[in-house]
Amino acid sequence: MDAVLEVVSYDPNWPRVFAAERDRIAAVLDAVALRIDHNGSTSVPGLAAKPIVDIQVSVKRIHPIDSYAPQFAQLGYTHVLHPDDAFCPFFHRPAQWPHTHHVHVVQAGGDEERRTLAFRDYLRDHTDTARAYADLKRRLAPQYRAEFSSHQAYADAKTAFITRVIARALSEGYPRKL
16 A cells, blocks of 8 residues: 555754755745745644644745746755746755755745645644644545645645634734735
8 A cells, every 4th residue: 555645743854945945945046035935734833744844935926937936946945937937936846756945935925825834833823723723634644645646635624624724823913014
């Protein structure tokens, strides 16, 4: 049988891993990156996650992608062509699975930036919701293969939960700072 998707207990080293990568990205993107945020489950203390650090890079304009893709390539990131490129181009490192880092590029001040940070901040402030999310992920993970190609189906399976939390978070004034 193929290996299943791995959701692991929170690793207190994830913030340091993010900070080191943030500094690498900032050094090559210079003024193109208006914000670089740790997002995703590895950014929520105590939350179980896939052992992949998610990073959101906010830029003034997400198009053309060529205005920042070469810099990500220089750092070892691969751009994944996807319909989401219209609002959130995606890069991963290393090129082959398993990945250690995922980068999502969003427009500064845009809806995607706000939604992602609202979800993260809400989970950080509401441990009961974070625990429910961890439980969902642990139930779902064994149903999906470990390779990258099955990650979209896993993400889709979490969409209803995430959408509900984002709606609640936005209605309560999250994210706290933009």
